[in-house]
Amino acid sequence: MADRFRVTLAQLNATVGDLEGNAALARKAWEAGRDSGADLVALPEMFITGYNTQDLIKKPVFHQAAIAKIEALAQDCAVGPALAIGGPALEGAELYNAYYILKGGSITACVLKHHLPNETVFDEVRLYASGDVMGPYAVDGVRIGSPICEDSWHEDVPETLAETGAEFLLVPNGSPYYRGKLAHRHQLMVARVVETGLPLIYLNLVGAQDDQVFDGGTFALNPGGGLAVQMPLMEEDIAHIDLLRGDDGWRIETGALAHIPDTLESDYHAMVLSLRDYMRKTGFNKVLLGLSGGVDSAIVATIAVDALGAENVRCVMLPSEYTSQASLDDAKDCAKALGARYDFVPIAEGRAAITNTLAPLFEGTEPGITEENIQSRLRGLLLMALSNKFGEMLLTTGNKSEVAVGYATIYGDMAGGYNPIKDLYKTRVFDVCRWRNANHREWMMGPEGEVIPENIITKPPSAELREDQKDSDSLPDYPVLDGILQILVDEDGSIEDCVKAGYDRADAARVEHLIYISEYKRFQSAPGTRLSKRAFWLDRRYPIVNRWRDGG
Incomplete structure (x- = not known):
């Protein structure tokens, strides 16, 4: 059994719905891993579909096409390293958030997400079934555990993987940015490493989808919690990392530590x-x-x-x-x-025309906010x-x-x-x-x-x-x-x-x-960049008609 295991980490920018484009990115990453002598090339959670899909994933023709694209990837990447990629899975009538392992032209393992986030921007409980907690899968004789995103935020899934023989943890994520998020991820993953005693690789998606920004920031931790690798934030990157096996198990060779910017x-x-x-x-x-x-x-x-x-x-x-x-x-x-470019478009003439048009209807009223807002609405027009x-x-x-x-x-x-x-x-x-x-x-x-x-x-x-x-x-x-x-x-x-x-x-x-x-x-407002855990849209959902007021 080899004492060195190379993983190519593909922190790439998927596009929701672009199955062909996302598959092409996966093939490119796999080729980079193959050329570097990798044993495993890993992509983030739900990479084939892009993330966060919201209800698009429930459309049968879409999730079936995504699964077919993963099966085609297995055949395209038959000779060379294993390829790990996130995507939907069907078992009977149930749809799952899954992580596929492709090797030798076929799907050799399929991990199902157990803990489904149902807060902030996530509604996974209404999209997916909860999978059973599974044991590790093997790649070239090395047993790997892959708790999918939320599964790594809880103790039970990583501990089960460690108890059933996992030699290191590879965590695929679609984890969106909010201010201070990377430090929180580090803290939680150090806890998982301390609890399991295993090296851990946290692989995150990068790129934006509607209001959400997936900030990358992929990192790797050694037993004890020491930071071995830190990939950049907000940027695509491919990194090749090596795990070495010693008398006390696997350790990750120290690699590049990217700059961590302030908030x-x-x-x-x-x-x-x-x-x-x-x-x-x-x-x-x-x-x-x-x-x-x-x-x-x-x-x-x-x-x-x-x-x-x-x-x-x-x-x-x-x-x-x-x-x-x-x-x-x-x-x-x-x-x-x-x-x-700078254009100068005065609105005085247009405003006067609108004011004159409305004058017969506004007769006898005092000018106020209505007249002020005409300026804003004319600019919008x-x-x-x-x-x-x-x-x-x-x-x-x-x-x-x-x-x-x-x-x-x-x-x-x-x-x-x-x-x-x-x-x-x-x-x-x-x-x-x-x-x-x-x-x-x-x-x-x-x-x-x-x-x-x-x-x-x-x-x-x-x-x-x-x-x-x-x-x-x-x-x-x-x-x-x-x-x-x-x-x-x-x-x-x-x-x-x-x-x-x-x-x-x-x-x-x-x-x-x-x-x-x-x-x-x-x-009715335009979407915009989510920077906090309480952005206006999916994070905070209030009724439009609301007569309640805090009497405090």
Whole structure:
């Protein structure tokens, strides 16, 4: 029996539904492993279908086609290393989340996922049956245990694998990003290593799907919990690692340890990756956005340039009579610093025409929010016209603070196809802007240096829909608002929790009311990058009609 076992780890970017494309990536990884002398080439959870499939996996013609593609892969990869790949499995009438081992032209093992996550973005209980806890499978005489993703977050499956003869653990994952997730994975997997005494390889998917970002970050741990290999975050990579057998069992040879970025860099990279993948996987090449001279549209423009290149980004200033000269100058300076196209489309004439059209119906009423929102909706109309005419996806620019309390105009500035900053609170938007001005990375397609003018970051936020308007006229100051939102949304806390944290009870009650009455807007809003465990969409599902209020 060999004393060296080589595993090729393929941290690659699958696309949901692209069975042929995903199979081609698997073959390419297998060829790289074959050429490096690997014994096993491993791909992540549900790789053949892409992840997270949601209800698509329940469609019989789809999961049957995916299984057929795995069977074809077995034949294509018959001569060479074993190939491990995630995909659906059928046993009788039951559908499973499975991990296949292909060797010598056939499927030699099929592991079924036992623990099915049913929280945050996952609904696996309604998609799959729970498989029985299984023992290890053998590849070239080496017994390997593969707890699939959630199975490794519980003690029972890894311990059963160790007790039934597994010599190391290979954990295939489709684990999406949220802030601080990698450290949590490390902590849990060290616990599994300590409990079982076995080396462990944590192999994760990379790439974005709708709102979710799979951040890669594949790593390997030796007995005792020491980190032997750390693959990069947010980037595709293929690594060849060797396990050596000694008197006390297998150990993983120390390999490359990739840089672990801080949370600001991780958030920013996630937003860039999610937009880049959303565009590529939906077939769009170019974007446009309204560039107002404010901080939110500036950071979205910067994310777009870093994701797609300046030549693929159109920034449009749509000023009204309330747009300040500072905003005009700031927007133009930002577009110039980024190298993006800048178009100037005044809305005063169109707004006057709409106002005159509505005048007979509005006669006898006082101007107010309705008239202000006409400006926003006219901008949305013009931006969507440009999107239709030139085939450029419109990006929306509302931060999480605004999305939470409805400080945005439905069918106006909420119009668009994707929102990279949807899960980024306003106070953090400022931090991310400053981080990007001070840092540049190889994965950014935009220029180095101060791409967001300092005046955009420091001036008081304003929608500029009326004379001398500031956001603080309608909302608590953003540090207060975001603190309350963190408690009510991210922590599912109460008004009393807000008061205990030092916030005014009236402010907390008002913010809670705004959150609930804005549900219908969020229901119709564009998807956006998930950065936390309480992003608005699959993480937090509330009824649109809701008369309950916290009396605390």
